[in-house]
Amino acid sequence: MRLIRRMAARRARPGRLAIQVGLAFALAMITIGIVGFGVADHWVSSRIDRSLTYHANKYVSKVEGDPAAEAHLRSAILEWQRRKVLSERTYVVFDRDGRRIAGRLDIRPPKPGFSYVRFTAGGRHVEEGRALATRVPGGGLFVVVQYSEAVEGLHEILPMAVLAICLVALLLGMSATFLFARLTAERLAETQNIAAAIAAGDLSRRIATDRLDGMFAVQADSLNQMLDHMEELVRSQQLFSSNLAHDLRTPLMRLRSLLERASRDDRSAFEPMLERAERECASIIAIFDALLRLAEIETGRHPTAMRPISLRPLLEDIAETMEPVITDHGGTLAIRQLDDVTVTGDVDLINQLLINLLENVATHTPRGTRVTLALERNERGAMITLNDDGPGLSTGEFARVTRPFERGSAVSARTGSGLGLAIASAIARFHHGHLELLDAAPGLEVRISIPANDGVDLPAQDARQAS
Amino acid sequence: MHLLIVEDDRVIADHIVSGLNRIGHSTTLARTGAEAIKACADRSHHAVILDRMLPDIDGMAVIDHVRASGDAVPVLMLSALGSVKNRIEGLRRGADDYLAKPFSIDELAARLDAIARRSPARPGKARIEIGLLQLDASSHRATYRGRTAVLNRKQYSLLAHLMGHADTIVTRAMLLEAVWSLSVSTTTTNIVESNMSRLRTALQDLGCDPIETQRGSGYVLRSDRCG
Numbered sequence: 001m002r003l004i005r006r007m008a009a010r011r012a013r014p015g016r017l018a019i020q021v022g023l024a025f026a027l028a029m030i031t032i033g034i035v036g037f038g039v040a041d042h043w044v045s046s047r048i049d050r051s052l053t054y055h056a057n058k059y060v061s062k063v064e065g066d067p068a069a070e071a072h073l074r075s076a077i078l079e080w081q082r083r084k085v086l087s088e089r090t091y092v093v094f095d096r097d098g099r100r101i102a103g104r105l106d107i108r109p110p111k112p113g114f115s116y117v118r119f120t121a122g123g124r125h126v127e128e129g130r131a132l133a134t135r136v137p138g139g140g141l142f143v144v145v146q147y148s149e150a151v152e153g154l155h156e157i158l159p160m161a162v163l164a165i166c167l168v169a170l171l172l173g174m175s176a177t178f179l180f181a182r183l184t185a186e187r188l189a190e191t192q193n194i195a196a197a198i199a200a201g202d203l204s205r206r207i208a209t210d211r212l213d214g215m216f217a218v219q220a221d222s223l224n225q226m227l228d229h230m231e232e233l234v235r236s237q238q239l240f241s242s243n244l245a246h247d248l249r250t251p252l253m254r255l256r257s258l259l260e261r262a263s264r265d266d267r268s269a270f271e272p273m274l275e276r277a278e279r280e281c282a283s284i285i286a287i288f289d290a291l292l293r294l295a296e297i298e299t300g301r302h303p304t305a306m307r308p309i310s311l312r313p314l315l316e317d318i319a320e321t322m323e324p325v326i327t328d329h330g331g332t333l334a335i336r337q338l339d340d341v342t343v344t345g346d347v348d349l350i351n352q353l354l355i356n357l358l359e360n361v362a363t364h365t366p367r368g369t370r371v372t373l374a375l376e377r378n379e380r381g382a383m384i385t386l387n388d389d390g391p392g393l394s395t396g397e398f399a400r401v402t403r404p405f406e407r408g409s410a411v412s413a414r415t416g417s418g419l420g421l422a423i424a425s426a427i428a429r430f431h432h433g434h435l436e437l438l439d440a441a442p443g444l445e446v447r448i449s450i451p452a453n454d455g456v457d458l459p460a461q462d463a464r465q466a467s
Numbered sequence: 468m469h470l471l472i473v474e475d476d477r478v479i480a481d482h483i484v485s486g487l488n489r490i491g492h493s494t495t496l497a498r499t500g501a502e503a504i505k506a507c508a509d510r511s512h513h514a515v516i517l518d519r520m521l522p523d524i525d526g527m528a529v530i531d532h533v534r535a536s537g538d539a540v541p542v543l544m545l546s547a548l549g550s551v552k553n554r555i556e557g558l559r560r561g562a563d564d565y566l567a568k569p570f571s572i573d574e575l576a577a578r579l580d581a582i583a584r585r586s587p588a589r590p591g592k593a594r595i596e597i598g599l600l601q602l603d604a605s606s607h608r609a610t611y612r613g614r615t616a617v618l619n620r621k622q623y624s625l626l627a628h629l630m631g632h633a634d635t636i637v638t639r640a641m642l643l644e645a646v647w648s649l650s651v652s653t654t655t656t657n658i659v660e661s662n663m664s665r666l667r668t669a670l671q672d673l674g675c676d677p678i679e680t681q682r683g684s685g686y687v688l689r690s691d692r693c694g
Contacts, residue, residue, distance in 0.1 A: 289652035296552060309476060321617040324661035348648045355649060359656045
């Protein structure tokens, strides 16, 4: 319940994300503003420089090679001054000694080439202009000065412009993010409600995907898939529990019946009854021990010593152990083939796996059943095959009988813990392998594959030739 | 033998005490870890039966305490935690044997005998001899009065274990654990019986079958029958 309350309390808020995105957006806008201003500034400046070059050339080209260049330029400028009333451009001529001989702009002679000059235009306000100074024959200096209101203005508005852009961008960015976050939260709200319902125990709920699009739909689909899987797991767990209860009830009922009879009957019948009661106890304990073992293997809590195991001697030992057991049950055990294969594993677990399978054959097949054991090395690793010519299983039962407490239909419900094949299958999976049941027609074939660890990479073709 | 029983459950403790008294052992009962440590101090016991879960301290802590004081008294640990993991943990921490609940008194008594006697002839030695019966570890051959039988690996281990615990009862569960690393509750067939009968046939062919089946699923190898 606390979990649900916590989930409900944690409403989706835009929070830090919106501020972060807004800031990032503003930063990007500032960068763009600065770059844009730089480009505009460069463009205007180069236009001014081109204009200066053009106007300087216009005058200087006329006095090329002229010894009286200064005088000619002076008169040309004076003439220009007389004609021009308004201009953002002006001309100054200096003689070879640096004295201003024409032009009204009070500046000191700049260095030849482009430069910036500062001047007072009438009042006390200092202005800055771009100048191009050219040496003329006779040693004088011809200077064209252009004063650009546009460039000045551009420089003046820069800090304000950047600040304004920054603020607007921050505002826009954050509102966009808040809006986006809000829309996202609205879409996620439904998922949250479903999650709360599931946490409260209703596993049948699913997220409706019809009103979702894009990544929300994809996410909802994958969550729904996960829920399907979870529901199946829970269902199998419930089945497991009810099967367990059933399997425990049977020996417990028998035990109770025995105790009741013992309390009624005379003492002479006690001994056999007590023995039977002990057997029932043993079968209950066996179920618990097998369950414990299964859980240990499946959750990987088995204290395992994984090391290279040579399967051949292990199988020889198992065959030697189980041959008398199967013979005593009226069957026969033979080895068909034993290849040399090494796998990485827990020797006790593999031992138990094979003993379990052979015990299954011994207990669940009629007298006269012939059992064959084989160990082959194929391209994928070790394959252990156990064949019997007993009654086998119907193919429909193959998947079922490897689950806990499921038995073949021909098997009486009382034999064994009902966990033998489930444990065997879990052990195979523990070794990254698998257990398969096949129809040996007649009889059953159990095939266990475990990846090899002998450094021999057997190509598929060689494996076929070898066999 | 004089035994110390450390068990807090009254019914189980009474069962163990009366069962062991009936077969001729004297017992001291401790119900907590602290009592157990105090009782261990005089070192008058031949073996300790220690429940793993006690009301005050963990049974493991009791073993640690006993071993830290330099006492090597054999300890048999009892536990409701019967998983392979618990068993290995118990043995690693210094218990000599580990028995999961529920168990029978016969099983408990046989295991106590085994750990208390600590027979010097341990399997793994190159050659085990009881009377005229000899068992060779490398060739897995049993020899008696000039006659020889070759045993398979498991028959060899069975005989070696019985010879190592000659004249004591060795239960089916003990043999399953020692020879096959299997637990009695997860096996459904008579693995021990079937293999034992093959071993005994081989020994009878030699002219010496010192193994006796005890009622209550145990075996004894009688050293006086190997003469």
